[in-house]
Amino acid sequence: MKRKILGGTMNILFIVGSTRKASYNQIIANYLMDKHKDEYNIRQTDISEIPMFSEDIENQDWPMVDKAREDVEWADGVVIVTPENNYSVPAVLKNYLDWCSRKKRVYMNKPVMITGGSMGHWGTIRAQGHLRQILRSNGIKSVVVPGIEVYFPKVQDSIVDGKLLEEKAGSLNKNFDIFIEYLKKSNCD
Numbered sequence: 001m002k003r004k005i006l007g008g009t010m011n012i013l014f015i016v017g018s019t020r021k022a023s024y025n026q027i028i029a030n031y032l033m034d035k036h037k038d039e040y041n042i043r044q045t046d047i048s049e050i051p052m053f054s055e056d057i058e059n060q061d062w063p064m065v066d067k068a069r070e071d072v073e074w075a076d077g078v079v080i081v082t083p084e085n086n087y088s089v090p091a092v093l094k095n096y097l098d099w100c101s102r103k104k105r106v107y108m109n110k111p112v113m114i115t116g117g118s119m120g121h122w123g124t125i126r127a128q129g130h131l132r133q134i135l136r137s138n139g140i141k142s143v144v145v146p147g148i149e150v151y152f153p154k155v156q157d158s159i160v161d162g163k164l165l166e167e168k169a170g171s172l173n174k175n176f177d178i179f180i181e182y183l184k185k186s187n188c189d
């Protein structure tokens with residue numbers, strides 16, 4: 001049964017910071033989206049086709065940017081699942097967030113959960129640190145839901161046949177529940 005929020009069903013948006021076809025981070029996002037598809041309205045924004053941000057082009061007509069911003073407005077909460085590139089967030093994710101920080105600042109006060117996996121020992125801990133900083137910037141000012149820390153170090157060991165192993169999903173599930181509780185409290189109290 002779909003959970004109600006303010007008389008409707010909760011809307012959860014997923015953003016994946018990798019555009020790789022066999023992306024491990026997409027597989028992690030797929031796990032949550034599939035698990036909760038009957039409880040919440042779920043969407044993912046495709047950030048792969050968003051043009052490289054420049055102030056020279058930002059006032060042109062970019063339907064995919066409009067759609068990306070609408071998706072954030074639609075969402076009660078956003079889950080960002082990202083790998084780590086050279087100790088930071090992938091350029092495609094930063095580019096998407098830069099677009100969302102201009103004109104309509106759609107991330108303002110938006111609750112966000114961060115998670116991600118990388119092939120290294122530290123499992124996106126540095127990228128997630130940078131992402132937290134970006135999400136708190138003046139142009140974005142989202143609410144990174146406190147108390148949520150989920151990392152997938154050596155992510156390749158958590159995935160078999162294109163699926164996240166259930167025994168590796170404990171922390172993800174626990175933290176997603178914390179995120180949902182936060183959304184319910186912030187919208188219903």
Ligand SMILES: Cc1cc2nc3c(=O)[nH]c(=O)nc-3n(C[C@H](O)[C@H](O)[C@H](O)COP(=O)(O)O)c2cc1C
Nearest residue numbers: 018020023024025026083084085086087118119120
């Ligand atoms: C340009 C580049 C930089 C990378 N930098 C890091 C890094 O800093 N830390 C890390 O753990 N893995 C790093 N990796 C490896 C990624 O963790 C790995 O490619 C991962 O599978 C990417 O996520 P995806 O499967 O969702 O595409 C890097 C990979 C690329 C292509």
